[in-house]
Amino acid sequence: MLNADHPPGGAQPLIALRGICKSFPGVVANDGIDLDIYGGEVHALLGENGAGKSTLMKVLYGFYRADGGQVLVEGKPVSIDSPHDARRLHIGMVFQDLNLIPALSVAENIALFLPDLRAVLNLREIERRITALAERYQLKVNPQALVSEISIGEQQKVEILKLLLSDARVLILDEPTRVLAPHEVQGLFTVLDGLRRDGYAIVLITHKMKEVLLCADRISVLRGGHLAGTMLAAEATEERLITLMFERPPAGLKSGRRSQRSGRAAPLLELRGVATRAAGTGIRLQRVDLKVHPGEIVGVAGVSGNGQRELCDVVLGMEPCVAGRKYLWGRDLTGQSIRSMRRSGVAFIPENPLGMAMVPFMTVLENMALTRTRRYARHGGLAVDWAAVKAEVSTTAARLAFTVPWYALARSLSGGNLQRMIIARELTHGPKLIVASYLTRGLDVQSAIAARQALVEAREQGAGVLLISEDLDELFALSDRLVVLYNGRIVGEFDPAETDAYQVGHLMTGSEG
Amino acid sequence: MSGVGVQPPSAMLGRRLLQTGARYLVMILLAFLLFGFILMLSGKEPLPSIRDILVSTLGSGYGLSEVVVAMIPMLITALAVALPSRVGLINVGGEGQLYIGAAFATWGALTLQHWPAWALLPTMMLLGMLGGALWALVPGYLRAIGLVNETITSLLLNSVAPKIVGFLIFGFWHSAMDTVKTANFVPAARLPTLFGTRIHLGLVMGLVLLALFEFAMRHTVWGLEMRAIGGNPQAAQRNGIPLKAYLVTTMCLGGAVAGLAGMAQVSGFYGVLLLNFSTGLGFMGFLICWLAGGEPLGILLLSFVVAVITTGGNLLQLTRDLPYAVINILLAFTLFVVLARPAFFEGKKA
Numbered sequence: 001m002l003n004a005d006h007p008p009g010g011a012q013p014l015i016a017l018r019g020i021c022k023s024f025p026g027v028v029a030n031d032g033i034d035l036d037i038y039g040g041e042v043h044a045l046l047g048e049n050g051a052g053k054s055t056l057m058k059v060l061y062g063f064y065r066a067d068g069g070q071v072l073v074e075g076k077p078v079s080i081d082s083p084h085d086a087r088r089l090h091i092g093m094v095f096q097d098l099n100l101i102p103a104l105s106v107a108e109n110i111a112l113f114l115p116d117l118r119a120v121l122n123l124r125e126i127e128r129r130i131t132a133l134a135e136r137y138q139l140k141v142n143p144q145a146l147v148s149e150i151s152i153g154e155q156q157k158v159e160i161l162k163l164l165l166s167d168a169r170v171l172i173l174d175e176p177t178r179v180l181a182p183h184e185v186q187g188l189f190t191v192l193d194g195l196r197r198d199g200y201a202i203v204l205i206t207h208k209m210k211e212v213l214l215c216a217d218r219i220s221v222l223r224g225g226h227l228a229g230t231m232l233a234a235e236a237t238e239e240r241l242i243t244l245m246f247e248r249p250p251a252g253l254k255s256g257r258r259s260q261r262s263g264r265a266a267p268l269l270e271l272r273g274v275a276t277r278a279a280g281t282g283i284r285l286q287r288v289d290l291k292v293h294p295g296e297i298v299g300v301a302g303v304s305g306n307g308q309r310e311l312c313d314v315v316l317g318m319e320p321c322v323a324g325r326k327y328l329w330g331r332d333l334t335g336q337s338i339r340s341m342r343r344s345g346v347a348f349i350p351e352n353p354l355g356m357a358m359v360p361f362m363t364v365l366e367n368m369a370l371t372r373t374r375r376y377a378r379h380g381g382l383a384v385d386w387a388a389v390k391a392e393v394s395t396t397a398a399r400l401a402f403t404v405p406w407y408a409l410a411r412s413l414s415g416g417n418l419q420r421m422i423i424a425r426e427l428t429h430g431p432k433l434i435v436a437s438y439l440t441r442g443l444d445v446q447s448a449i450a451a452r453q454a455l456v457e458a459r460e461q462g463a464g465v466l467l468i469s470e471d472l473d474e475l476f477a478l479s480d481r482l483v484v485l486y487n488g489r490i491v492g493e494f495d496p497a498e499t500d501a502y503q504v505g506h507l508m509t510g511s512e513g
Numbered sequence: 514m515s516g517v518g519v520q521p522p523s524a525m526l527g528r529r530l531l532q533t534g535a536r537y538l539v540m541i542l543l544a545f546l547l548f549g550f551i552l553m554l555s556g557k558e559p560l561p562s563i564r565d566i567l568v569s570t571l572g573s574g575y576g577l578s579e580v581v582v583a584m585i586p587m588l589i590t591a592l593a594v595a596l597p598s599r600v601g602l603i604n605v606g607g608e609g610q611l612y613i614g615a616a617f618a619t620w621g622a623l624t625l626q627h628w629p630a631w632a633l634l635p636t637m638m639l640l641g642m643l644g645g646a647l648w649a650l651v652p653g654y655l656r657a658i659g660l661v662n663e664t665i666t667s668l669l670l671n672s673v674a675p676k677i678v679g680f681l682i683f684g685f686w687h688s689a690m691d692t693v694k695t696a697n698f699v700p701a702a703r704l705p706t707l708f709g710t711r712i713h714l715g716l717v718m719g720l721v722l723l724a725l726f727e728f729a730m731r732h733t734v735w736g737l738e739m740r741a742i743g744g745n746p747q748a749a750q751r752n753g754i755p756l757k758a759y760l761v762t763t764m765c766l767g768g769a770v771a772g773l774a775g776m777a778q779v780s781g782f783y784g785v786l787l788l789n790f791s792t793g794l795g796f797m798g799f800l801i802c803w804l805a806g807g808e809p810l811g812i813l814l815l816s817f818v819v820a821v822i823t824t825g826g827n828l829l830q831l832t833r834d835l836p837y838a839v840i841n842i843l844l845a846f847t848l849f850v851v852l853a854r855p856a857f858f859e860g861k862k863a
Contacts, residue, residue, distance in 0.1 A: 318751055339753035348751060356751055359744035370741050370752040377734040384734055 012075055014039045014201045015060065015091070015170055020069035022055055029055035031225040032069070037170065042192055042202045044212040044233070047222035048245055048444025053205045056222070057172045061093040062086040087115065092168030094159040096175050102148035106130070106141055106158050113162045126165075133164050137194045138187070152303070153184040160191065171195065172203045177211055178441075181303050181508050182472060182501050189215040207444060209238055210473075221245055245445065266330055267291040268433050268464040269315065274324035276310050283307045283488045285314065288324070290483065290490065292433065292464035297455060299479030299496070300468040301504050304438075307488040308468045309351065312435050315466065316348050317341045328433065342371055345432035349439055351468075353418045360411035367410050368393045368425050375429075397424040400450045416443050423451050427458065434458060437468040452478060472501045484508055530810065537814050544847040551842055552835075562833050566825030576824075578710035582782065584820035585715040586611070586774045586791070590798025591816055592722055593645075593771035595807040597653075597663075597763045599730060600742040604764060606652060606667025607771040608795025609674035610645035614772020615779045616678050617644030619695060619786040622702035622779075623686060630701040637702060637776055638718075645772020646765040648674065653764025657757040663764060675789055682788055693788040704781035713781030715774075720813075722770060727809045739763065771795060800844075804851045819844065 013036035022030040029052045037043050045053045059066045062080040070077050073089050080086050083093075100109045107127045111117060114126070127143040134140050139157040147155060156176060163171050177185045192202055192215055206212060212219055213233060220230040221244040228244040269292040278284040285307050292298045302308060313319035314326065317338045326334045328344065342348075350356035358367045369376050369389045376385045390406065397404050402420045410418065419441065426434065434455065440448035455465050455478060468485075469475050475482055476496045484492040484507040492507045549559035570576045590607040597604040618641040625633055652666035688696040704714040730736040741749040742759055750756045774794070779786050801819055805811025826840030 316751060337753075337755065338750065339755060342753040350751065355745070355747060357748050359741045359748055361744050362740065366737060366740075369737065370749065370754065373734050373738055373754070381734040383732055384737055 013037060013072075014074060016072040016075070017056070017060065018070045018072065020056060020059055020071075021067045022052075022059055022064055023067060028225050030059065030066070030069075033222070033225075033227050035220060035227065035230075037201050037203060039169065039199045039201050040196055041217040042196050042204060042215055044204045044206060044216035044219045045222060046206060046209070046212055046219055046241060046245065047228075048207060048446065051222040051245075051444075052225040053222050054174055057093065057174065057203060057205055060086065061091060061172060063093075087166060087168070090167055090169040091172070092163030092166065092170065093172040094156065094163065094174065094176060096178065098152070098155045098159050098179075100147045100155055100158060103146070105144055105146055106150070106161075107143040109147055109158060110143075110162045110165055114166055129165060130161055133161060137164070137191050139191055152179045152305075153181070153187070156180070156188070157191070164195075169199075170201045170203065172205070174205045175207075176204065177206065177208065179304070179470075181470070185211065209241055209445075212236075212241070213238070242445070265294050267293050267327070268329060269466070270327040271314070272325050272327070274314055274321050274326060276314060276319050277322045283310060285310050285488045288314075288488075288490055290466075292466055294432075294462045294464055295459055296480045297459050297465040297467055297478050299475035299482040300466065300485050301472060301475050301482060301508055302468075302470070302485035303508050304351070304470060306485050306508075308437060308485060310488070311485065312348065312350065312437050312466075312468065315341075315433075315435050316346060343374075345430070347371075347426035347429070347431035347434045349419075349422055349426050349434070349436040351437040351441070353415070353422050354411065357422045358410040358418060360409065362410055363407050364404060364410060364413070364421055365389060365406040367421070368404075368428075371425060372429060393424055393428050396428045400424060400427075400454055402447070402450070416447060419443055420447055420451075423454065427454055430461075431458070432463055434463060434465045435468075436465065439467065439469065440471065440474060472504060475504075476501065533808065533810050534814070537811065537818075540850045541818055541847065544843065544850045547846045547850070548843045551839070551846075555839075557833060557835065562829060562835065565829060565832050566821070569828040570821045570825045575710070578708070578712050580817065580820045580824050581716060582711045582713075583824050584816045585713070585719055585781070586778050586794045587797045587801055587819060588719040588812065588816040589715070589722065589774035589777065590771050590795050591801040591805070591812045592719070592726060592798075592809075593767045593774065593795075594799050594802035595805075595809070595812060596726060596770060597767040598743075598802065598807045599739045600759055600763050601746060602653070602656065602760060602764055602767075603664045604649065604652075604667055604767045604771075605664055605799055606649060606670050606768070606795070607774075607798045608791065608793065609667070609671040610648045610768040610771035611775035611778070611791055611795050612674035612678050613648040613775070614641035614645035614769075615775030615786060615790070616681055617641055617772065618776035619681075619686065619779055622698045623695065626699045626702060628701065633701050634704065634780070637780055638773060641772040641776025642769035643772070645768040645770065645775065647768070648772070649764045649768020650761070653761045653768075656764070657760040671795065678786070679788055682786065686786065695786045698780065698784045702780060703784050704777060706781075711782070713777065715777030715781045718773065718777060722773075723809045723813060771798070774798070800848065804848065818847070822847070 015037040017033060017035040020030050020033045033056055035056070045057065047053045055064060058064045060071060060080065062082045062085050065081060071080055072078070078089060080089065107123050107130060110130060111121060111123065111126050130143045139161055141150065141154050141157050141161070147158065156179065160171065176188060180188060195202060204216060213236060216233045218230060219233055219236050219241065221228040221241060223245060269290070271288050271290040274285055274288045276285045283306060288311065300308065300311065310319055314321060317336055321334055325332055328346070333341065354360055359370070365386060369384060376389050378385045393404065400423065402424050404421065404424065405413070413421065420443070436455065439451055439455070443451060452474070455467065459465055467475065467478060479496050482494045482496045482499070482504065483490050484504055486507060494504065545563060549563060552559040552562050570580045590611060593607045593610065594604050618637040621633065621637040621640045625636060628636070648670060649667070651670065652663040655661040655666055656663040682695060683692060686695040688694060706713045707716065730740065738749070738754045739759060741752070741754055742756060746756060778790065783790060797819060801812055801815045805815050822840060822843050826837060826843070829835045829839065830837055
């Protein structure tokens, strides 16, 4: 029933994976996975974090070496020991964080990747080939533009062009929509559609159900390193996929009643005409006015890199205001230290957990104490009360149903797990204002629901939340008020009930109407 | 790698001790092996020379005591590097801080010489630490406000400090007999010696500081915060740990420790402030700390080894007619071997 063995194209799969096994210390990422990939199909690999999707595809791309199992290309067993081997077999992969060199032009980046690159570059020729391909598949980019000057969406197009020009027949895309605005996602799907029609095999790694149902031909669901099932997209429904992804369907999000008083109570946070200094090529905030009331979730929509980090840092006190004032709990706290901001009840869930919140070579337990070291100091600082740290964080973690690997080094945790630890830590001390940047990035469906639920609960207890996200579904589901950040300014404010994703999406990308 | 974090860190201390010891032993053997080759090439017999080094230092109680005497300032200056290194600061200024610390302590010894020892010595220690700390404040502060890298400034200040000491000696403090040094310190200004040797109380100071350092880093809130800064300054800052304050404070503390080494040298070893009394003690401390990876145990061990090499080397000049440069070669080999860190005794790096 679950096995949809009708190939859309010919009878011979382009790629056949047989019994792929791969384990890392302490984790079995792939446990005997069989998978067929045909030419002319978009094959979605769906699964929660740590299900083994990326690992499986990195094995296919030669990035990891499998512990066991076989890869067959057009029926012939091959050994893929490096990405180089994979590319020779016409397999290409676009990673989550794109790998382009900012200082080089689009054409130069693509040239670097070509297998038959001659000693004397004929960039003109390469540009011609880029343009031809770009027109065929609606991947329009300017080949002469510097990568540093084009948007993330365009960079992704360049990555795809790179693979096409190097004769890849199998394109693996790892969470390609993560970095895109809604209308860009639509564009990507159009591109994939064109490629599929020309016989390319496309593997889409994702955990976004809606997208899968929109653009895939077949869907394979991984769970805990096993293949839970494969089905035709036409036969799939959200419920069926969720049942495959989890043993039991996750509880839905209780959004709860929105606070009625939010308009009237004095704001917890108020930014008045705040500006930050211009640092390097970064964005500076300009004349930002923003209020967060108690019992209110204010969503900040925007494509990342439009001032989100600066906004969080201003609230936290990391980034000084060069103009304007910052009021918290009705007091002017512009220029206060981060420690005093945290002590007075500001929690911060940053966009990049390992870079901005955790110390990689410390244990989780030690990391848990870092935001409030003085709270856990005993004997005037000569000792740290680790039992108290554990007790306090455990309570929060239990509420979220997260398990805490206390003595693991932070760097050994997966991205999703790390994010869970940060959420548990930041929600521990009953924060009054929560600044959450890309809260659910990297989280699987169940953890994401738990994290969102925790924010809703905090709101019900009267906390204010500043929620920064690119996921419009999340913003619409959670926010009581929605503002759009574009190029360092707040360019729009909406009631989520009275607006739609396209209106917000256009403001996000600065393309009016 | 993932196995490391499964048990609480304290359970691994014993194994860590053993591993560290074995690792350094192999490395030192390797360095001596290479040194032997060089001696052979220069037409000397390697074994007798190496035997000379070992016998003259480890072979007798007196030899051993002289090694310990040489080891004291290196041990302390190594610690002066290790402390700031935990927050990611590179303090190359141990030499300068040592000189200024010695100068401050000397001022105490000369002007307060009527004080009893129980008051004078602690005062001199504090003065030495104050001097070193002030000298380190300059690079520490400039770094904290993001103006200049501390490596450059602390290094450059090294050539200024001896000149200041020279100025003080020539200008004010020189004895009636001799212009390149002060008058001998009064007995109350001398650190007591131990076991009837030249080993002075500086050894105890060094060991106590080393133990304090280890304890502070491992168990206290400040150690936790410092490790956080060293591990990820950005995260530490966003978590509310006052980064700038720590940068300035740890740099000054490092300077204070180096200043104390200077005080120990003039009060314990020389009993007089001598022009250019240190030729690279601070640098040797830097080297030792670096080789030991900032680990207290490694610092203890390596400062002993380096002391063996330098004291033994002095003897080689007499017995084997070898130039002192040979000792630099041996030191360089030690450095080389430790830096190369052959994989087979790498073990698990925590």
